[in-house]
Amino acid sequence: MKLTIPEDVRAKAEVYVGDAAGQEKTQLLLEETGLPSGLLPLKDIIECGYVEETGFVWLKQRRKVDHYFAKAGRHVSYGAEVSAFAEKGRLKKITGVKAKEMLIWVTLHEICVDDPPTGKLTCKAIGGLSRSFPVEAFEADGPPPPAKPADAVANGNSSAVAAEELTKKQTAEEEKEEETKKETAEEEETKKETAEEDNNKKEKEDTAAIAAINEIDGKLKEMSTEVVHAEAVAAEN
Template identity: 70%
Template sequence: MTLTIPDEVRAKAEIYVGDAAGQEKTRLLLHETGLPSGLLPLKDIIECGYVEETGFVWLKQARKVDHYFAGAGRHVSYAAEVSAVAEQGRLKKITGVKAKEMLIWVTLHEICVDDPPTGKLHCKAIGGLSRTFPVEAFEAEGPPPVFTPRNAPCAAAAAVNGGGQAAAGGKAEEKVGDAVAEKEAAKAEEQEKKADEEANAAGDDGVGKVEEKLKEMSTAEVAAHAEAVAAKN
């Protein structure tokens, strides 16, 4: 059965295209509603849509996926198109999900956890059949994903923007560093010039003193010579 999303529903929805964005949104939705992170192990997601106002969510993947939850000992089949209404601790009005019970497949219409939490997850099928499993049996393997805050740019865009900001910051710091260096160089040059002027002034003063000393010496020699001539006469 093809899942048709009316235009008025799409107009109100957050729509994520591609597997990476779809996987991130799916995990984030499960996290926000308090459901185990591996409950929707879809692959090659084409589109994920979510209407926050009503909780309606739909997922379209490239093909049907059959998954075995070892912790629960159950095979679960996810159609190429899956939908549900998400509430806190609950997915209800589910379409496109079946679980294998003994030798037959039963259609699930609701999956929920207890509130307050008891560590149990309940799967309810059409016809009144219900089964209870430990929540950890449906947790995804590996480290938890890093979620992008709602209404924030995607991770790639944030990385690009962050890189641009870092580069801009680096250039700004570089300009500030250049300005400081130029200021210090000018200051050093000014100090060097002042030192040269002082040295030159000191040198001129020294020369003046030497010349004055020579003049004094010459005068003394002239006086001595005059005294010697007077004595001889």
């Protein structure tokens, strides 16, 4: 569902355009609310809006992002449009965020840290499902480690590498699925247009046929009238 921001809400908001400004505001918001710095790993942010009065925040990125939190062992999908209401230690009424639980994706509606702090972060899904994880599992990673030698990379089989490859594979599969859906929708639209054209053509042909029949009936009536008139004249004579 496309996220539409009412004009009166936009008028009250601080709006940041571009990835650099959006990333900076996102990190500042997470810091101010006391949530882990890596909780919103969005990419290519187009627009970020924040209404301080209500805590409403929205984020628009060029495409959805699938992220694997290795320390939590969870895949999380962030849609092209994400929104929430932010308050101290909590994001509530979230839209556009899903987490993978076993083999299914569940929609998250709230993420919060314990108060008083226990070092735990809880994710709540629509339907009552709830899971808690260490807060540190969602902190942003530090600078990337030095590159490994080519042979070490070739022989390495760490869980992080495996997870990254799995994420790439899932992303490719999802993109392929979306492309297939798009092609199917285009084919259905083409069939619909073709059917409408055929119906219009048939209606025109039927209309033309009826007009031709009416014209023939008119001429026959005229001929019949002329014959009757001629017979009447002949009888008088």
